[in-house]
Amino acid sequence: MNRHDKPRALALLHADHLRVRKLFQDYHSLRGLDEEDARKAELVDDICYELTVHAMLEEEIFYPVLRSAIGDDELMDGAELEHAGMRELIGQLDIIYPGDDHFDATVAVLAEEVGHHVDQEEAELFAAAQRAGIDLERLGGQLAARRAELEEDLSAPAGTADAIELHDGARRAPRPPD
Template identity: 65%
Template sequence: MAPTATRQEALDDAPDALQLLQRDHERVRLLFGELDSLRGIEDEDERRAELVDDICYELTVHSMLEEEIFYPALREVLDDDDMLDEAELDHAGTRELITQLEVMYPGDEHFEATVAVLAEEVEHHVDKEESEMFEAARASGLDLVLLGQRLAARRAELDDISAPPDAIDATEPHEGRRTPPRAPD
C-alpha cells in the first residue's frame, strides 16, 4: 500500500477476518517472546514494563474486536453458543489479569507469576480459537473479507483513540499507562 493511500484503499486491501485475527495473535506471541528473552537480565525493567504495556494494549484491542464484531457475527451463523461463551469467559479472565498488571511493575511481588499466567491463558485461548472457532467460521459461509474490513476499520478507530498526543506538556499530570514504582519506605 502506498503511503498516500486513502483509508478506504487500506480497508479494501485488508486481510480477511481470520487473517487479521491471526496477525494479532502472532503480534502478541512475538511480544511475549521478547519479554521472555529479557527474563533474568538486569537493567531491563523499563523495557519489560513497556512490553507488558504493549501486550495489554494488543490484548485489549483484540478482545474488543472479537467481542464487538467477530463473536456476534459467528453467533448469527453458528449453533454453538458454548464455544463463544467460553471464549468470552477467557476474555474476562484476560481482562482481570490485565487490570492487575496495569498497577504492577517488574520486580513487584507476583509480577512474573501474573505475566506467566496471562501468557498461558492467552496461548490456550488462541490455540482453541485458531483451531475450533476459525474452522467453524470458515465452514459457516460468513463473508470473511467483509468481516475483515469491519475489523480493520474498528481497529483503526481504536488505534486513533489511543494514539499518544503529539507533544507532552511537562507541567501537566502524566497520563501514562503505568505508574512508576514507589520509593521504598
C-alpha cells in the same frame, strides 16, 4: 486466494495472535538482563494494549457474527469467559510493576491463558467461521476499520449494527446487541 491464505478476517485476527505471541517471547527473553524492568514494563504495556484492542474487535464484531452463524453458545460463551479472565489479569498488571511480587508470575499466567485461547480460537472458531457462510472478506474490512478507530481512540464507540450482517447461508438471525 491460494490454499495457504486465510480469509481476510481470519488473517487479521491471526496476525494479532502472532504479534502478541512475539511480545510474550520478547518479555521472556529479558530474564537476567540489565535494565530489564524498564523494558518489561514497556512490553507488558504493549501486550495489554494489543490484547485489549484484539478483544474489543472480537467481542464487538467477530464473536457476535460467529455466534449468530454457528448456533454454538457453549463454544462462544467459553471464548468470552476466557476474554474476561484475560481482562482480569490485565487489570492486575495495570497496578503492579516489574520487581513487584507476582509480576512475572502474572505475566506468565496471562501468556499461558492467551496461548490456550489462541490455540483453541484458531482451531475451533476459525474453522467454524469458515464453515458458517460468513463473508470473511467483508468482515475483515470491518475489523480493519474498527482497529483503525481504536488505534486512534481506544474509547471510540462501536460502529453500527451492519457489522453483524451475515452472508447467505447463515443459520440464525443475529442476536440483538446487549
